[in-house]
Amino acid sequence: MGGPEPLPKARNALRILNGDNPLNAKIPYILISPSQIIQAHTILKDYVDQYADKAVLCLGGIGDTMRKVAESYGYRKAYTTTDVLAWNSPIWPFIHVSESDLASAKPVDFSRTPISAIFVFHDPRNWGVDVQIMCDVLQSGGLLEGPYVDISTQQSNPIQVVFCNPDLLWKSDFPRPRLGQGAFKASFEAVYKMITGSEYPYVQFGKPTRPTYDYARRVLQNLLEESYGPGELPHMYMIGDNPESDIAGANAAGWSSILVHTGVYDPTTGPPTHIPSREARDVEEAVLWALDRTLRSRP
Amino acid sequence: MGGPEPLPKARNALRILNGDNPLNAKIPYILISPSQIIQAHTILKDYVDQYADKAVLCLGGIGDTMRKVAESYGYRKAYTTTDVLAWNSPIWPFIHVSESDLASAKPVDFSRTPISAIFVFHDPRNWGVDVQIMCDVLQSGGLLEGPYVDISTQQSNPIQVVFCNPDLLWKSDFPRPRLGQGAFKASFEAVYKMITGSEYPYVQFGKPTRPTYDYARRVLQNLLEESYGPGELPHMYMIGDNPESDIAGANAAGWSSILVHTGVYDPTTGPPTHIPSREARDVEEAVLWALDRTLRSRP
Incomplete structure (x- = not known):
């Protein structure tokens, strides 16, 4: 050293x-400009062209923080777990949604608003409810409370699922590493497999995946060119x-x-x-x- | 019909x-006498002889409900997730414990109180925190914050893990079946396997397991004999x-x-x-x- x-x-x-x-x-x-900072979910900017005007479910974080981040990236119909619970709280009978969370919810009828993508921005606060909602969305082709669809025969536009951070463990101020988003993904995968018998395809970003390193390189390259011209x-x-x-x-x-x-x-x-x-x-x-x-x- | x-x-x-x-x-x-009613966790009465004076972690339910049930069964050192969070909330950095929950917590230093058994009485309210605490207890041989132990070389008194209800799905007032304790178990198993590379042995009670049907039969037999004598x-x-x-x-x-x-x-x-x-x-x-x-x- x-x-x-x-x-x-x-x-x-x-x-x-x-x-x-x-x-x-x-x-x-x-x-330090925001364009110099890359968080695990920053790479989701790459999907804005495709989903800017489609309903996307943004998981993780507290209250409506992730909606604000998603909106700043350009997503105009970004929804959160809290929005789903505010629409129909019996979807997860084991939760009490606080008044302040309800106040931040965006009113929407999810039985008429198909979700086109699920972006796991950050570590979900309550795994059970988010695993349940993910399974509900995927089983019914995006429309909550809708009839179940057979994913294997679905022709087009499958629901995009993206995880932004594969870390199984991370270090907080607790003396032992804590479970991270990778553990949440393992939980979702195990449960989805048990109830449907199959695996749902997803995109994994974040370290150590190559797209995240390429994205970081691209951001630095842009910064270099903006500051000093081609190089x-x-x-x-x-x-x-x-x-x-x-x-x-x-x-x-x-x-x-x-x-x-x-x-x-x-x-x-x-x-x-x-x-x-x-x-x-x-x-x-x-x-x-x-x-x-x-x-x-x-x- | x-x-x-x-x-x-x-x-x-x-x-x-x-x-x-x-x-x-x-x-x-x-x-109707309480002795006539069998819930999934009633069979845990069978472990009281073994764990009446040992610390047991009771998962599931709201606030300290499961502690009260465990104490009514004869467990004198029954603790809950809320007790663990009240002892050291950074164990799960993603949760805000309400004042009313904290008020119901039993003060105990889990770094000096080894847990001998984990009983999943009922469906956990927040899967993430309960999976985390289960992993912590099992990895460190019962003592939270203690050094990790190698379970494969552990000689005696492994920590007993009991699930009371294997139901993957159950029916609430939501139009589609909801995830149950079996889904929580799948989540725990997947995560435990990922962080330790091995499977932790557990006891599964509840329908359709044979011990639960035998237990129900025994309860009815006792009731018959108390009411009408041998028969x-x-x-x-x-x-x-x-x-x-x-x-x-x-x-x-x-x-x-x-x-x-x-x-x-x-x-x-x-x-x-x-x-x-x-x-x-x-x-x-x-x-x-x-x-x-x-x-x-x-x-």
């Missing part, structure tokens, strides 16, 4: 960027705490990977399941190493 | 029992709405089975997956037929 070398080139470069502010001080004058991206680095997502995906995409010790991966439990280009104590050390290597490789 | 025969013997017997009240009137003077039970009848649980179990136990049309089974969707001795429009018709057949078989 770290090594004896104080990474002088990188530290110097940051000092110039920050006007001699030390790295750990606040950096008020480097603005080629330098070598790509991925910094992450999860060997099975961050590191596996970076290795597969041909990027350099740096595994930090401040998250999911615990170095006391043995070597990581996917070997990174380098390990680092924390994100600062990782950034400095990547910057230094990039700067050293230039004339 | 029903046929031309007005089931005169059965109707007559009920008329005598009820003092000429018609069957659908209120029957105020036939008292043999007459032929057993099972009335139910679910072919895969009620009817399958009764057929396997050698009971007569009567499938009613007021619940999960919908006669318009084709023949039932398990063929009953008889179908009946509703419970009344089923009871009358069984009574009539029993009375006719006697001198």
